[in-house]
Amino acid sequence: xxxxxxxxxxxxxxxxxxxxxxxxxxxxxxxxxxxxxxxxxxxxxxxxxxxxxxxxxxxxxxxxxxxxxxxxxxxxxxxxxxxxxxxxxxxxxxxxxxxxxxxxxxxxxxxxxxxxxxxxxxxxxxxxxxxxxxxxxxxxxxxxxxxxxxxxxxxxxxxxxxxxxxxxxxxxxxxxxxxxxxxxxxxxxxxxxxxxxxxxxxxxxxxxxxxxxxxxxxxxxxxxxxxxxxxxxxxxxxxxxxxxxxxxxxxxxxxx
Amino acid sequence: xxxxxxxxxxxxxxxxxxxxxxxxxxxxxxxxxxxxxxxxxxxxxxxxxxxxxxxxxxxxxxxxxxxxxxxxxxxxxxxxxxxxxxxxxxxxxxxxxxxxxxxxxxxxxxxxxxxxxxxxxxxxxxxxxxxxxxxxxxxxxxxxxxxxxxxxxxxxxxxxxxxxxxxxxxxxxxxxxxxxxxxxxxxxxxxxxxxxxxxxxxxxxxxxxxxxxxxxxxxxxxxxxxxxxxxxxxxxxxxxxxxxxxxxxxxxxxxxxxxxxxxxxxxxxxxxxxxxxxxxxxxxxxxxxxxxxxxxxxxxxxxxxxxxxxxxxxxxxxxxxxxxxxxxxxxxxxxxxxxxxxxxxxxxxxxxxxxxxxxxxxxxxxxxxxxxxxxxxxxxxxxxxxxxxxxxxxxx
Numbered sequence: 001x002x003x004x005x006x007x008x009x010x011x012x013x014x015x016x017x018x019x020x021x022x023x024x025x026x027x028x029x030x031x032x033x034x035x036x037x038x039x040x041x042x043x044x045x046x047x048x049x050x051x052x053x054x055x056x057x058x059x060x061x062x063x064x065x066x067x068x069x070x071x072x073x074x075x076x077x078x079x080x081x082x083x084x085x086x087x088x089x090x091x092x093x094x095x096x097x098x099x100x101x102x103x104x105x106x107x108x109x110x111x112x113x114x115x116x117x118x119x120x121x122x123x124x125x126x127x128x129x130x131x132x133x134x135x136x137x138x139x140x141x142x143x144x145x146x147x148x149x150x151x152x153x154x155x156x157x158x159x160x161x162x163x164x165x166x167x168x169x170x171x172x173x174x175x176x177x178x179x180x181x182x183x184x185x186x187x188x189x190x191x192x193x194x195x196x197x198x199x200x201x202x203x204x205x206x207x208x209x210x211x212x213x214x215x216x217x218x219x220x221x222x223x224x225x226x227x228x229x230x231x232x233x234x235x236x237x238x239x240x241x242x243x244x245x246x247x248x249x250x251x252x253x254x255x256x
Numbered sequence: 257x258x259x260x261x262x263x264x265x266x267x268x269x270x271x272x273x274x275x276x277x278x279x280x281x282x283x284x285x286x287x288x289x290x291x292x293x294x295x296x297x298x299x300x301x302x303x304x305x306x307x308x309x310x311x312x313x314x315x316x317x318x319x320x321x322x323x324x325x326x327x328x329x330x331x332x333x334x335x336x337x338x339x340x341x342x343x344x345x346x347x348x349x350x351x352x353x354x355x356x357x358x359x360x361x362x363x364x365x366x367x368x369x370x371x372x373x374x375x376x377x378x379x380x381x382x383x384x385x386x387x388x389x390x391x392x393x394x395x396x397x398x399x400x401x402x403x404x405x406x407x408x409x410x411x412x413x414x415x416x417x418x419x420x421x422x423x424x425x426x427x428x429x430x431x432x433x434x435x436x437x438x439x440x441x442x443x444x445x446x447x448x449x450x451x452x453x454x455x456x457x458x459x460x461x462x463x464x465x466x467x468x469x470x471x472x473x474x475x476x477x478x479x480x481x482x483x484x485x486x487x488x489x490x491x492x493x494x495x496x497x498x499x500x501x502x503x504x505x506x507x508x509x510x511x512x513x514x515x516x517x518x519x520x521x522x523x524x525x526x527x528x529x530x531x532x533x534x535x536x537x538x539x540x541x542x543x544x545x546x547x548x549x550x551x552x553x554x555x556x557x558x559x560x561x562x563x564x565x566x567x568x569x570x571x572x573x574x575x576x577x578x579x580x581x582x583x584x585x586x587x588x589x590x591x592x593x594x595x596x597x598x599x600x601x602x603x604x605x606x607x608x609x610x611x612x613x614x615x616x617x618x619x620x621x622x623x624x625x626x627x628x629x630x631x632x633x634x635x636x637x638x639x640x641x642x643x644x645x646x647x648x649x650x651x652x
Binding site for chain 2: 067150
């Protein structure tokens, strides 16, 4: 068991996603600090990718801005080292398989361990392709987070049995981004997960306001919010951290 | 050649979001059932022969042969198929499969527009809804094909993200598929993406090499010495190679788009400039930077303007069974003009990349050697762009 379980020890967890380097690494650092100060229990740091096929327009635009401003995997590692001087909550990377693979997976994952990254979320690594990274992840004690989707059906039990860290439950079909309503029968999905593992599960995709967060937190052990946070960065740039802080407080109060 | 989970050596696989996993598993099961189903194959053959105009001709290019002064040159005329390219072979197969699976809607990506036109055509024929994603840049380069798709009843969605070309169209089509799976089949146009697509598309395109083999046997009583085809994702090339893979005497040569040159950043030559990576559902070679960011590739040819290559090609390269060469814009345009003037055949600018390499090697080969070049499509769609390349501004 990794550090990630700590995020789920104080009631329902609020998980905040922030794209690294948008618009610059200093802003990312203050945004993460604001989020943690206001109650975020776990931070997902997005390493930008040129072609993020699981992202909606908000996070995709953030990736474009960050890459244009010169973010690289090495700069993200440096940023995490700075953050880890103050931040003790668990942190995970969310990126795409090629970012890890092309860096040299063993080198990438050993650095994760060294700088205090507790897990990896890779939306293009399904259960069938876990072998690509899983042994290295185990070697360095970095959790490889599994996804369960509304279409997973007969796959849920198989995925849950081998899950580690937490399970990322995708709330709806499609890509990341705000949704006015979430209609998936998440109770049934979470029920199957519970029958097969004690690893906590958190719901993400489409959650953007306190009401939704409250509803979702009744179903699962935590909620994940990305686009609604990243939107502040798109809108306010360097001034975004204070808005992010206020928003995280509101959301954490709703799930508490 | 495919092993478990669709691997070709180390390449291939299913690097897809969990949301799509049951969809690709369902597709694989349906395909495994229908590929051996007599009724399905009979229907598909009828469509190939009666609708698409197969078999396509294997034409002896006598003037080119004489002019180049070396090996005998045959052209496999996929440009004569209905809709003007090899793309129809795969699309008829996938559309028929989608229909059998009870799907009501086809989505597709397109680069030059040929796959989009073929998909729109099959959708019209089979009464399916059709949505095509096309890079905004390509909708400008290939405006005529956009109109053809609309005429056929398809909706064309211009993609403005990234480089606004083929790779971005693929990404958007994949995203669209995650939003609507139950009634929608993603009709992928090349031998790429997650398993089972590289296998399905190859099998439907393999008719090209099957015919070449039979036709050349009839005309010459033997196998060719070399088979040449252009490679973007690689569907016409794998179709042209497939039935010769076990015939070790036949050289298989894929011609990649070098754009402005493989020593520049404006290139799409994946095998020549890329390295191993994971993208668009597969492990293969990709043009990328040192941090794994996918490179903004370039070629004059919208159909070859893709930063990756199908996993089976990556494998054929690894085991040295096929050779992959790079052809620049300038060489391809010269070949485009040469084929038009010498044989009265206007090839697609994609196919002209294969002709360009034949023009280099044919003169060095003995007269008793035989080269087959697959003319994957017709070049009418490219005339305006090539005219512009030569500094002549014409209205389409």
